[in-house]
Amino acid sequence: MGLAKRRFDALIIGAGGAGLNAAIQLAGREARVAVVSKVFPTRSHTVAAQGGVNAALANVLPDNWHWHMFDTVKGSDYLGDQDAIEYMCREAIPTVYELEHNGVPFSRLDNGKIYQRAFGGQSQNFGGAQAARTCAAADRTGHAILHTLYQQNLRARTHFFDEYFAIDLIRDDDGAILGALVLEIETGEPLLIEAKATVLATGGCGQAFRTTSNAHINTGDGMAMALRAGVPLMDMEFYQFHPTGIAGKGMLITEGVRGEGGYLVNKDGERFMERYAPNAKDLASRDVVSRAIVTEVKEGRGCGPNGEHVLLKLDHLGEEIINKRLPGIRETGKIFAGVDAVREPLPVFPTAHYAMGGIPTDRFGRVLAPIGTGEEVVPGLYAAGECACVSVHGANRLGGNSLLDILVFGRAAGLDLMQHMESNHRPMSEAAVDKAMSRLERWDRKGDGISVRELRDEFRKCMEDHAGVFRTEEIMDEGVARLKALRDQLDDVRLQDHSRVFNTARIEALELENIMACGMAIAVSALHRRESRGAHSRPDYPSRDDANWMKHSLYLLDGDRAEYKPVQTRPLSVETFPPKERVY
Amino acid sequence: MQPAGGTSRQRLRWQCRRGMLELDYILEDYLEQHYPADTAELKAAFEALLQEQDPDLQAWLLQGQPAPSRYQAILRSLRAD
Numbered sequence: 001m002g003l004a005k006r007r008f009d010a011l012i013i014g015a016g017g018a019g020l021n022a023a024i025q026l027a028g029r030e031a032r033v034a035v036v037s038k039v040f041p042t043r044s045h046t047v048a049a050q051g052g053v054n055a056a057l058a059n060v061l062p063d064n065w066h067w068h069m070f071d072t073v074k075g076s077d078y079l080g081d082q083d084a085i086e087y088m089c090r091e092a093i094p095t096v097y098e099l100e101h102n103g104v105p106f107s108r109l110d111n112g113k114i115y116q117r118a119f120g121g122q123s124q125n126f127g128g129a130q131a132a133r134t135c136a137a138a139d140r141t142g143h144a145i146l147h148t149l150y151q152q153n154l155r156a157r158t159h160f161f162d163e164y165f166a167i168d169l170i171r172d173d174d175g176a177i178l179g180a181l182v183l184e185i186e187t188g189e190p191l192l193i194e195a196k197a198t199v200l201a202t203g204g205c206g207q208a209f210r211t212t213s214n215a216h217i218n219t220g221d222g223m224a225m226a227l228r229a230g231v232p233l234m235d236m237e238f239y240q241f242h243p244t245g246i247a248g249k250g251m252l253i254t255e256g257v258r259g260e261g262g263y264l265v266n267k268d269g270e271r272f273m274e275r276y277a278p279n280a281k282d283l284a285s286r287d288v289v290s291r292a293i294v295t296e297v298k299e300g301r302g303c304g305p306n307g308e309h310v311l312l313k314l315d316h317l318g319e320e321i322i323n324k325r326l327p328g329i330r331e332t333g334k335i336f337a338g339v340d341a342v343r344e345p346l347p348v349f350p351t352a353h354y355a356m357g358g359i360p361t362d363r364f365g366r367v368l369a370p371i372g373t374g375e376e377v378v379p380g381l382y383a384a385g386e387c388a389c390v391s392v393h394g395a396n397r398l399g400g401n402s403l404l405d406i407l408v409f410g411r412a413a414g415l416d417l418m419q420h421m422e423s424n425h426r427p428m429s430e431a432a433v434d435k436a437m438s439r440l441e442r443w444d445r446k447g448d449g450i451s452v453r454e455l456r457d458e459f460r461k462c463m464e465d466h467a468g469v470f471r472t473e474e475i476m477d478e479g480v481a482r483l484k485a486l487r488d489q490l491d492d493v494r495l496q497d498h499s500r501v502f503n504t505a506r507i508e509a510l511e512l513e514n515i516m517a518c519g520m521a522i523a524v525s526a527l528h529r530r531e532s533r534g535a536h537s538r539p540d541y542p543s544r545d546d547a548n549w550m551k552h553s554l555y556l557l558d559g560d561r562a563e564y565k566p567v568q569t570r571p572l573s574v575e576t577f578p579p580k581e582r583v584y
Numbered sequence: 585m586q587p588a589g590g591t592s593r594q595r596l597r598w599q600c601r602r603g604m605l606e607l608d609y610i611l612e613d614y615l616e617q618h619y620p621a622d623t624a625e626l627k628a629a630f631e632a633l634l635q636e637q638d639p640d641l642q643a644w645l646l647q648g649q650p651a652p653s654r655y656q657a658i659l660r661s662l663r664a665d
Contacts, residue, residue, distance in 0.1 A: 038601075039598075039601050039602075039603075040599075042603075042637065042638070043601065043602050043603045043638060044603050045603050045604075046603065047602075047603030047604065047638045047639065048603050048604045048605075048638075140639045142603075143637065143638065143639045147637075163598065185598060186595070212605070213605060214605060215601070215602060215603055215604055215605045215607075215608055216601055216605070216608045216612075217601055217602075217603070249605075249609065250605060251605055251606050251609075327647060327648070328646050328647050328648075331645070331646045331647070331648065331663075332606070332646060334663075335606075335609075335610065335645075335646070335663060336606070336609065501594075502594035502595050502598065503594070504594050504597055504598055507598075
């Protein structure tokens with residue numbers, strides 16, 4: 001039986017905020033749009049974004065997109081591209097209004113305008129007083145946006161392939177992307193989707209780490225597909241960790257716990273943050289607290305049977321305060337750590353939260369790949385959202401800018417790809433289809449071997465130990481060697497279940513390959529960057545080094561190579577913000 | 585409702601994949617550890633619960649917000665893990 005094929009004008013892989021906002025731009029045009037999602041669209045990870053979306057609407061306090069731009073450039077530790085950042089901060093305003101018109105129920109002020117709250121890193125007047133820039137739909141912003149965009153897409157007759165897993169992009173000899181090979185999870189049958197333009201909007205890759213706040217779906221599928229299609233990943237060493245996740249699992253414990261007077265202790269009961277940050281103590285910045293926790297564990301002062309975590313003590317706050325001011329903490333502790341926070345401390349460890357890096361794109365969402373000494377647009381390929389790197393977050397992301405990124409650049413990609421709609425489909429490359437099929441058929445090999453779970457657990461642990469928050473040359477050198485050895489073992493993995501219908505083991509195997517590709521990108525990029533900038537912290541190179549390192553990293557799968565490209569320091573219409581020391 | 589073994593169980597397993605890590609853990613743990621031996625009523629309630637929206641599941645399971653009475657028993661089982 002031949003391979004089933006479908007043709008669309010546009011193919012969007014991923015149905016979170018970025019993918020759905022790209023798809024909706026094509027509504028009302030004659031375009032045939034397909035959205036492929038491995039889970040039901042409203043179960044995408046965007047749903048976990050509860051904080052809100054930044055836009056300088058000036059509804060609560062004076063504000064200006066230019067101030068928002070300054071904050072974002074500074075927050076990026078001057079690694080963000082200032083053209084893309086200007087575009088995002090200007091577009092934030094119409095983007096939020098468009099969502100409002102589409103029906104997102106933003107929380108409101110008494111005067112009817114959209115309510116905006118203050119968040120860390122937001123300033124008026126280029127580093128002055130606190131700004132209030134974040135628009136939210138109660139504590140369900142991500143869900144409200146996702147739900148609204150999904151309904152709009154249904155109305156626009158976007159064709160949804162729900163519970164289809166994308167295996168690989170199809171790239172012809174000229175380097176153009178012709179669509180993707182996908183797998184219907186229910187039947188286990190492959191399907192070739194041909195498209196004039198393809199958008200990768202598959203989200204982040206937190207599952208590359210053992211302890212992560214990301215959902216199980218965040219396996220870096222789009223990032224890994226891009227790598228296999230010869231596209232590099234950019235700035236992957238910049239990964240945001242939150243200091244307090246439930247140990248071994250990763251659920252976030254809000255900073256509010258320490259804000260209310262909770263503190264961290266090691267196995268000796270010592271308040272160790274006093275040694276690392278004598279003034280700020282437990283309220284020091286995220287990276288300082290994260291590194292302190294890992295140092296305590298590495299030096300043998302960790303708690304638990306294997307000494308693998310520290311404790312977050314809050315029982316002294318009393319039941320009333322915990323119930324009133326920290327709702328949900330008791331449930332989280334009970335369910336995931338078996339601990340009632342009113343009586344006992346919570347076991348915590350830094351948790352991998354957000355990838356600043358990803359598939360390099362320009363501000364139109366077009367994917368870029370190096371050619372000779374420069375770079376070129378990959379014909380027919382776009383990327384948006386956490387899987388992409390425009391780059392607006394640079395070395396660190398501000399709260400409220402991630403939902404903004406996915407919306408603005410999802411929309412930009414959707415608008416730009418319209419230019420392809422009048423063209424014809426390119427001829428299909430049978431060789432590229434065969435290559436993608438062989439990736440799927442590889443999992444039909446029978447016999448004894450390592451299990452997916454075994455290799456995945458080992459890889460994720462190695463990522464945590466060697467490419468997590470504590471990064472020295474020695475630790476990472478060893479880590480990259482070990483990760484490579486683990487990657488070599490992928491060939492020895494065998495599945496026990498070779499059925500077709502709803503074979504989730506096969507999906508998890510395909511996801512493992514993706515996790516490993518993203519993990520290698522993170523580890524190799526981190527090893528090479530000999531400076532500390534934003535979320536990338538090197539105790540052996542503790543300062544930011546603008547002379548040598550104000551450049552983007554590019555990781556290429558072929559030979560695990562690292563290349564570099566300049567930061568775009570010139571904005572579109574305003575003056576450049578030159579690098580300064582980043583103090584808050 | 586058909587007893588969920590084999591393929592149906594795999595289908596449910598995929599439906600336990602959510603947008604929030606907390607829900608992934610709670611739902612998958614229940615499916616692996618308790619679902620096979622649970623009563624038909626609880627199984628049916630679990631399958632219905634999987635069709636609900638993630639923020640609702642979060643509110644009922646983790647924020648102590650009131651849930652529809654048809655889910656009380658299954659939510660108790662899920663929380664007990």
